[in-house]
Amino acid sequence: MSNAHTVWLPYAQMQTALDPLEVITGKGSVLTLADGRQLVDAVASWWTACHGYNHPHLIEAIQTQAQQIAHVMLGGLIHPQTQRLAERLVQSLPNGLSHVLYSESGSVAIEIAMKVALQYWRHQKENQRKHFIHFEYGYHGDTFYTMSVCCPNEGMHRLFKDLLAPQYCHPLPTTDHLLESFEKFVQTHAPSVAGLLIEPLVQGAGGMKMHDAATLRAICEIAKRHHVLVIFDEIFTGFGRTGSLFALEQANVTPDIICLSKALTGGTVPLAATITQDFIYQAFLSDDPAKSLMHGTTFMGNPLACAAANASLDLFESMPRLSQVADIAGFLEATLRPACEIKGVKEVRVKGAIGVIQLARSLSTSEGNWLKQAFIAQGVWCRPFGDIVYTTPALTIDQDALAHITHAMIKQVRQWSTKFFVS
Numbered sequence: 001m002s003n004a005h006t007v008w009l010p011y012a013q014m015q016t017a018l019d020p021l022e023v024i025t026g027k028g029s030v031l032t033l034a035d036g037r038q039l040v041d042a043v044a045s046w047w048t049a050c051h052g053y054n055h056p057h058l059i060e061a062i063q064t065q066a067q068q069i070a071h072v073m074l075g076g077l078i079h080p081q082t083q084r085l086a087e088r089l090v091q092s093l094p095n096g097l098s099h100v101l102y103s104e105s106g107s108v109a110i111e112i113a114m115k116v117a118l119q120y121w122r123h124q125k126e127n128q129r130k131h132f133i134h135f136e137y138g139y140h141g142d143t144f145y146t147m148s149v150c151c152p153n154e155g156m157h158r159l160f161k162d163l164l165a166p167q168y169c170h171p172l173p174t175t176d177h178l179l180e181s182f183e184k185f186v187q188t189h190a191p192s193v194a195g196l197l198i199e200p201l202v203q204g205a206g207g208m209k210m211h212d213a214a215t216l217r218a219i220c221e222i223a224k225r226h227h228v229l230v231i232f233d234e235i236f237t238g239f240g241r242t243g244s245l246f247a248l249e250q251a252n253v254t255p256d257i258i259c260l261s262k263a264l265t266g267g268t269v270p271l272a273a274t275i276t277q278d279f280i281y282q283a284f285l286s287d288d289p290a291k292s293l294m295h296g297t298t299f300m301g302n303p304l305a306c307a308a309a310n311a312s313l314d315l316f317e318s319m320p321r322l323s324q325v326a327d328i329a330g331f332l333e334a335t336l337r338p339a340c341e342i343k344g345v346k347e348v349r350v351k352g353a354i355g356v357i358q359l360a361r362s363l364s365t366s367e368g369n370w371l372k373q374a375f376i377a378q379g380v381w382c383r384p385f386g387d388i389v390y391t392t393p394a395l396t397i398d399q400d401a402l403a404h405i406t407h408a409m410i411k412q413v414r415q416w417s418t419k420f421f422v423s
């Protein structure tokens with residue numbers, strides 16, 4: 001039943017892409033396919049479904065909202081769900097982060113953060129501050145401006161290299177030596193820099209690379225010393241993934257702007273938020289209309305999405321999500337660590353509800369397809385990419401389902417090693 005590929009799939013060479021599996025329902029950590037097969041989801045739909053699929057509290061909130069009004073424009077009108085969510089997000093973040101700009105995807109939330117930072121400096125009459133500092137292995141989205149702050153070596157957007165805005169990329173300064181060179185780098189470029197973008201503690205799509213809280217704190221201190229605005233991209237790390245509600249809590253730092261999306265609505269409806277410090281907001285207040293932020297996406301602050309996000313926050317408040325993450329971390333550590341012994345495995349790393357087996361080299365397309373199919377045969381939905389096999393399960397996953405995932409990860413990596421690496 002080869003489909004006609006009317007749907008152009010993401011990140012796929014369509015000539016060789018495997019036919020997508022048709023999903024009919026989801027419940028907890030399990031996806032049910034059209035042919036009746038069931039798969040335990042190791043990825044939680046790009047780590048959005050933090051409470052598992054079809055959580056009754058989220059469904060009810062969406063249904064109730066849909067009966068009242070599904071959408072109303074945010075130009076001059078607002079819905080209480082939209083207002084309430086902004087207040088709750090501000091309350092759950094460190095003091096100072098106090099103004100919420102809504103959008104519908106993570107990439108656009110980053111675009112808005114960059115636009116706000118650039119315009120902030122224009123208000124200060126520092127128009128020359130028009131570049132951004134970012135890090136190797138970073139990922140901030142697929143739109144044109146966000147592509148310019150993705151890792152330039154990692155390759156995904158290399159095709160457009162000649163069209164992308166010039167930015168300043170540095171390795172993550174995880175050693176004293178690198179910190180020194182990073183400080184010089186920031187000092188040199190600061191006069192032309194509007195802001196710095198970082199995924200705090202874990203760089204997700206660039207390969208699930210992890211750094212510690214001390215490194216994050218040092219980066220923020222350097223940026224502050226040189227008057228560079230700090231933008232945290234917590235689109236991956238936000239909402240419990242790394243063990244705290246937000247990764248920034250572990251380093252006890254406050255960025256100037258933070259971007260959220262992915263798990264914001266518990267994996268139900270698209271929504272993103274860019275939240276700025278009050279002093280940035282204040283810089284836009286003026287008698288002069290030209291000083292306004294000219295940004296408004298059509299579905300900004302969509303009530304259906306905001307209702308889902310409010311319901312998701314209810315669950316973070318009423319359920320022991322963070323202790324569930326701690327349990328998952330312990331279990332991942334215990335069950336994935338033995339993969340270190342397998343030939344062709346470079347490293348095993350765990351942070352919160354993120355478990356990664358990094359291989360000694362990148363997978364070829366055919367190895368990647370072989371692995372995906374082997375996982376499906378095991379009843380697991382797992383999508384290795386680059387040189388990693390990873391899991392980012394629902395924070396609500398039960399131990400049996402998680403054991404099913406980690407068992408399959410170890411087994412398939414071992415088979416890959418024998419079949420493709422050792423021989």
Ligand SMILES: *Cc1c(COP(=O)(O)O)cnc(C)c1O
Nearest residue numbers: 105106107139140141204235236
């Ligand atoms: C997914 C992601 C984005 C982009 O979000 P989209 O909703 O896919 O546009 C940006 N930054 C990080 C860290 C992400 O994980």
